[in-house]
Amino acid sequence: MMQPMSAKELEYIVDSISNEDLLLKQCGVVATSATNQAIKQTCHQMINMHQQHIQTLVQSIQQHQQMAPSQPQN
Amino acid sequence: MNQQQSQQQPVSIQTLLPDHDMAYTVLADLKRVVREYATAATESSCQQIRQMFTQLTNDTLRMQGDLYNVMQQQGMYSTASPALRQEVDKQLQQQQQTQQKAQQHLQQIGLAGGQQNQQFQAYQQPQSQQQYQQ
Structure with a gap:
């Protein structure tokens, strides 16, 4: 049974999206500019993972959207 | 790319x-x-x-x-230098004592079967530790 997300959880999710966004861009820089092929390839592969993570995090906000109260509780 | x-x-x-x-x-x-x-x-x-x-x-x-x-x-990260044998020996001895004292403590408060010789308990525990390591 799904419960509403806490304010703290929402903040962690938002911070996590910033982290993933930064990692995605950093990996993009390495994937395009590194001369070492092994490093280049590893970072290229990681881009997909970070994209998936962002998607998962955004979806978790979406899933809890309807349950969120419009008035402060207690 | x-x-x-x-x-x-x-x-x-x-x-x-x-x-x-x-x-x-x-x-x-x-x-x-x-x-x-x-x-x-x-x-x-x-x-x-x-x-x-x-x-x-x-x-x-x-x-x-x-x-x-x-x-x-790719040689971008130098391998960490190994801990010296002397230090490993010393820590092993100290940490086994810590483990043994914890065991004794449990016995004192009645939470562990106290029939075995306490000195050997530290060596019999690894059975359960191995499961975690694998």
């Missing part, structure tokens, strides 16, 4: 930030993000969100490990 390098430009990105530094910034951020995900998991009250953060912790930990391995294979 675009293979074009900036060799013709006066200052290439390679000069600005060499490969190993670039890789290291990603590695350092992955380490930080693993910790943040683990903290988020421990502080989540919603079961689904806790599961999500646990999964993200594991995924990120794996990526960090993969990148570390590649960096090490």
Whole structure:
């Protein structure tokens, strides 16, 4: 049974999206500019993972959207 | 991916930030993000969100490990120097004592079967420890 997300959880999710966004861009820089092929390839592969993570995090906000109260509780 | 390098430009990105530094910034951020995900998991009250953060912790930990391995294979990360035998011997002895005292403590408060010789208990415990290591 799904419960509403806490304010703290929402903040962690938002911070996590910033982290993933930064990692995605950093990996993009390495994937395009590194001369070492092994490093280049590893970072290229990681881009997909970070994209998936962002998607998962955004979806978790979406899933809890309807349950969120419009008035402060207690 | 675009293979074009900036060799013709006066200052290439390679000069600005060499490969190993670039890789290291990603590695350092992955380490930080693993910790943040683990903290988020421990502080989540919603079961689904806790599961999500646990999964993200594991995924990120794996990526960090993969990148570390590649960096090490490419000679970008010097292997950590081994702990000296003398120090390992000393710590092993001290930590076995700690383990033994914990066992004695449990016996004193009546939470452990106290029939066995206490000295040997530390050596009999590893049966359960092996399960965790494998």
